[in-house]
Amino acid sequence: MSDLTLVLLAAGEATRFKKPVKKQWLRIGSDPLWLHVLETFRAMQLFDRLVVVGHADELHYMKRHTNDEKVRFVEGGTSRQASLNNALESVDTPLVLVSDVARPCVDETVCKTLLSAVERADCTVPTLPVPDTVWYDGEPIDRKHLLRIQTPQLSRTEILKKALDSGTEFTDESSAIHAMGGKVAFIAGDASLHKLTFAGDIALLPCLTSPDTSVRFMGTGFDVHAFEKGKPMRLGGVNIEAPMGFKAHSDGDVAIHALIDALMGAAGMGDIGELFPDTDAAWAGADSAKLLRHVVHLLTHTGYEIVQADITIVAQTPRISPYKDAMRFRLAELLQLPPQHMNIKATTSEKLGFVGRGEGVAVQAAATLKFFDWTQS
Ligand code: MG
Numbered sequence: 001m002s003d004l005t006l007v008l009l010a011a012g013e014a015t016r017f018k019k020p021v022k023k024q025w026l027r028i029g030s031d032p033l034w035l036h037v038l039e040t041f042r043a044m045q046l047f048d049r050l051v052v053v054g055h056a057d058e059l060h061y062m063k064r065h066t067n068d069e070k071v072r073f074v075e076g077g078t079s080r081q082a083s084l085n086n087a088l089e090s091v092d093t094p095l096v097l098v099s100d101v102a103r104p105c106v107d108e109t110v111c112k113t114l115l116s117a118v119e120r121a122d123c124t125v126p127t128l129p130v131p132d133t134v135w136y137d138g139e140p141i142d143r144k145h146l147l148r149i150q151t152p153q154l155s156r157t158e159i160l161k162k163a164l165d166s167g168t169e170f171t172d173e174s175s176a177i178h179a180m181g182g183k184v185a186f187i188a189g190d191a192s193l194h195k196l197t198f199a200g201d202i203a204l205l206p207c208l209t210s211p212d213t214s215v216r217f218m219g220t221g222f223d224v225h226a227f228e229k230g231k232p233m234r235l236g237g238v239n240i241e242a243p244m245g246f247k248a249h250s251d252g253d254v255a256i257h258a259l260i261d262a263l264m265g266a267a268g269m270g271d272i273g274e275l276f277p278d279t280d281a282a283w284a285g286a287d288s289a290k291l292l293r294h295v296v297h298l299l300t301h302t303g304y305e306i307v308q309a310d311i312t313i314v315a316q317t318p319r320i321s322p323y324k325d326a327m328r329f330r331l332a333e334l335l336q337l338p339p340q341h342m343n344i345k346a347t348t349s350e351k352l353g354f355v356g357r358g359e360g361v362a363v364q365a366a367a368t369l370k371f372f373d374w375t376q377s
Helices: 033-043 059-063 080-088 108-116 157-166 173-179 199-204 254-267 288-301 321-335
Strands: 004-010 049-054 071-075 095-100 123-129 134-136 139-141 147-149 153-156 184-188 217-229 233-235 238-240 244-246 304-314 342-347 360-371
Touching: 004 033, 004 080, 033 049, 049 059, 049 080, 059 071, 071 080, 080 095, 080 157, 095 157, 108 123, 108 153, 108 184, 123 173, 153 157, 153 173, 157 173, 173 184, 217 254, 233 244, 238 321, 254 288, 254 304, 254 321, 254 360, 288 304, 288 321, 304 321, 321 342
Parallel strands: 004 049, 004 095, 049 071, 123 184, 304 342
Antiparallel strands: 095 153, 123 147, 123 153, 134 139, 217 244, 217 360, 233 238, 304 360
């Protein structure tokens, strides 16, 4: 154990990656890439604390993957540097090792070599020579003066904090510390630390093993809403002709709410109230289709594909059967599913209970997910 914190930057938008799944969520077996990288670092037993920086939309889900007290999750910013600054606020060890999740094939030897060189500089970085001939501004230049900089990089925490405080945007810690006159030392990097930027980079990263596509994840959801007179009724994403709607913080689409819970259940994401708290004014009167779309994007970005969904609407009134098909096509569209993989069932409660007394509607839902196979598409 040393006086060392790991910062793992995993908050990027991954816009250049051009796959439905964000690169930090590629499934390696069944673990997301960021967790796979975190576990690799954790197994080295070098760190007092490990800080993972995640995208604001994904932080809630990330936190559900570990209860290790040494691991802390921090919300990312709009740039790499803003994310790093957020992370550094919670770093109180003298040394910090910063790594990009985009360099996933982390090498323990490189980390130990960085640590052994700690006395030599304010920032120590792995580098590679440039084997190609390089032209700059119309002239070939001597490549022996060129170095490719990799991560992870080891920095003195206080110096790095000051260096990043200058207002200038840097692409890494070594440039920031160099710009303020700090000393940067180089060690030999490793080709395995190649950066994952484009989908084509996957072939150069042997640690990225295939997702386990044999598993199906199943989730269930259940929701009840009472009727409220004088409100329009939305159910299963369609308008229903009825003299009342549902009492709710959002539009009260009880079928979509149950479906969201089934999807979140399958992914181990918690429940609808955790993502869209009814204390949050942003969701007051919200179209539930918007909430469902948000969850579908979240599932897609985090490495899932929806396989099918099935819901049962329990209502004494209004009559559901005339709307079943419209709901099915609408929900299939929202889930980006073939319509035959979205099923709607309707039943009464034989005049029993609150449903039978015409006080409200109950909906039960089930959904199945699998991991997106990034090796195939
Ligand atoms: Mg609800």
